[in-house]
Amino acid sequence: MSTKLEISDDILWGKLVKSWATGDNYISPDRPAPKIPRSLEELLAQAADIGLTISFPDGMVGLAVLEYSPETALVKLPPEGMIRATEAELKAGDKYPMPRFYDDFYGRPLPPPKNLKDVMDLHAARIGDYSIRNCG
Amino acid sequence: MVGLAIIQYSPQTVVLKLPPERMVRATEAMLRQAGAVYPMPKFYDDFYHAPLPAASTEKLLDLHAARIGDYSIRNCG
Numbered sequence: 001m002s003t004k005l006e007i008s009d010d011i012l013w014g015k016l017v018k019s020w021a022t023g024d025n026y027i028s029p030d031r032p033a034p035k036i037p038r039s040l041e042e043l044l045a046q047a048a049d050i051g052l053t054i055s056f057p058d059g060m061v062g063l064a065v066l067e068y069s070p071e072t073a074l075v076k077l078p079p080e081g082m083i084r085a086t087e088a089e090l091k092a093g094d095k096y097p098m099p100r101f102y103d104d105f106y107g108r109p110l111p112p113p114k115n116l117k118d119v120m121d122l123h124a125a126r127i128g129d130y131s132i133r134n135c136g
Numbered sequence: 137m138v139g140l141a142i143i144q145y146s147p148q149t150v151v152l153k154l155p156p157e158r159m160v161r162a163t164e165a166m167l168r169q170a171g172a173v174y175p176m177p178k179f180y181d182d183f184y185h186a187p188l189p190a191a192s193t194e195k196l197l198d199l200h201a202a203r204i205g206d207y208s209i210r211n212c213g
Binding site: 005007010011013014015016017018020021022023026036037040043056057059060061062063064065066067068069070071072073074075076077078079081082083085086099101102105106107108110111122125126127129130133134135 | 155179198200202212
């Protein structure tokens with residue numbers, strides 16, 4: 001456990017999620033797809049099997065898996081306490097915790113924010129992105 | 137799209153949002169076309185002060201996986 005969500009390999013993690021979503025194995029195409037995990041322990045065991053390390057924030061004990069139809073807009077609202085905690089960290093000067101793969105695909109590090117408004121706007125945009133995005 | 141579901145959950149719960157299979161496959165097919173561009177939300181370009189560079193099909197599919205991994209599980213940062 002840690003205080004932040006840490007994923008050792010964003011692409012490998014994404015391939016595991018795609019395997020659960022489609023029933024195809026994106027990591028080892030000749031093998032059956034992994035089963036959708038029904039507990040945090042199962043999820044972590046599957047990750048470990050493919051050499052992936054995931055650390056969840058301290059205190060996370062439950063797992064909910066959401067499956068939905070393409071005809072449904074699904075909005076995942078982050079818990080208020082987590083939003084406020086991240087806002088407080090950003091206001092205290094912490095760097096925005098952008099997942100590393102964005103730097104890799106942009107071929108450059110995320111530029112430092114111009115000011116507090118800039119970093120809070122990024123926080124808002126990111127929440128807006130992953131609260132509703134469903135495939136792209 | 138005709139339905140709306142709003143999910144609220146406790147900070148003690150990991151919520152994994154699996155994208156619909158049909159949408160995953162449709163995006164993969166689009167990314168395999170010649171000259172495909174990953175549909176990155178515009179604000180990333182704004183904050184990186186640069187457009188997303190062009191990439192091979194293999195890299196586009198890696199980016200697609202990483203993006204799905206990101207928004208399937210991220211909950212606040």
